[in-house]
Amino acid sequence: MATIQWRPEVNVLTVPQSWKIRFVPRDVSRTDDLAAAMVAENPNYTLEDTKTMIATLARVIQKKLINGGQATIDGVVTFGLSFTGRLSSPDDPLPPVDETLHVDVRVLQPFLKEIKQKGIFEKRPVIEKAPVIEEVENTQLHLKDVLSDKSVLHLTGSNLFFNPATEGNECVLEGVRSGRQVQSQFGPISNASIILVPDIPMQNESWQNEYTLSLSTRYSEHGTPRTGVYRQRLRSVLLINGLSHPSGIGILSSSEADLPYVSLLSATASASEMLRIQAVFDIKNNWLLLNLISMQEDGPMGEAVPITANISGALPGFAGSAVSDILINVTDYAALTTLVRDYYYGRLVDVLDIRV
Incomplete structure (x- = not known):
């Protein structure tokens, strides 16, 4: 029996440095390969018959999903649909499905359990040359x-x-x-x-x-x-569509969190503008400094506001900006501090596309 190969790989996103476990596939089996393997398991079927069955199974599962169903191959895998996105009101229509609809594939425990029990695992050496x-x-x-x-x-x-x-x-x-x-x-x-x-x-x-x-x-x-x-x-640009957001729009947060650490509640602006907000860890005072800055490095910036706890407050704009200020709400100061200090080397910046 062939082994399941793995190797250590540097996780460059962690501080201090850690290593993650990378699966090393021996090969990649496509339809022809899978069909040939199925014929070897059951010689009563021809190669072409088996390829037809694989294609038919794929079409049947797709049709089940198109008709709003869920498909399960017993003991192996379940196919279903899910949505992502956010509605401002329960009366809102469904956003474009190209942006919200996804197919979920969930491996069932009996299938996974047998792989764990029968698999023989082999460690491969760390690769020196890599991109x-x-x-x-x-x-x-x-x-x-x-x-x-x-x-x-x-x-x-x-x-x-x-x-x-x-x-x-x-x-x-x-x-x-x-x-x-x-x-x-x-x-x-x-x-x-x-x-x-x-x-x-x-x-x-x-x-x-x-x-x-x-x-x-x-x-x-x-x-x-x-x-x-x-x-x-x-980090992708965050769209702030409109000036008032009582429920808040998340900014300066980790995508691993269930809720944002900071939310933008409102902005005062005379025109649409793209600018940045930064959070800097002040080592001397052991707190965070938040302020608005321009899109140019070493460009104009607003007054830095010290943040030491969960708080709501305004960040002033800077010279030449159409944005006079923004109102933010810090809801998880401890997590924000950890994110800035440990994962962004002391400075976290988000680009805000504020549209009036």
Whole structure:
């Protein structure tokens, strides 16, 4: 019996550094491979019959879902539908299904239990050569580690060259809470640089805006895929549509949380504007400083407000900004401090797209 292979891999998103367990697939079985294996298990069926049965099963499950049902292969797996998104009122219509509808595939315990009992596990050595993403810049906003619609990302580093059309080679944006999207739109690709037009997957809530970026490639035709994960989490632009939000719009939060640490309640603005809000950990005083800043590094910024506990308060705007102030509510100061200090190296920034 072949072994189930795994290897340690650096988790660059944790401080202090830790290692995660990476499954190393021996191969990838597609329809023809699965059909051949089924014929080997039951020679009464031909290869073509088996391929037809696999295709028929896929169509039947799809039709069940289209008709609002749920499909279960007893003891193996369940297929169902789920929605993500947020409604302002119970009377709101369903948002576009391209953004909200998902297919959930849940493996059932009897199937998983037998794999755990019969599997033989083999540790593989740590791979030395792997893609290293050193920096990600949004070329539209000229900011690092920011995702936005209709933008272009410039990735720089080493060992980055890969062919997206080759099986096993992929660049992936993955939501920290949910959502995973293999990227497909690229400009020039080299060992030192990649131009990427990001396809940003939806997460469960609009305020969950943290993403990881990874690149997997093979350095030889039959080599093992090697994956590099960017050390910093990317954060997508947060849309603030309107000036009054009594229920709050989450900002400056971890996508792993069930509720936002900070919410924006209202803004005073004479026109729509894109700006940033930052939270900086003040080591000397052991508190957080929050303020509004412009979209340019080293540009104008508003007065920094010390935050030492859960509190509601206003952050003033800065010279030349159409936004006079915003009102925020800090609901989990302890978690926010940990996030800023331990995961963002003392400075967390969100881009706010405030629309009047």
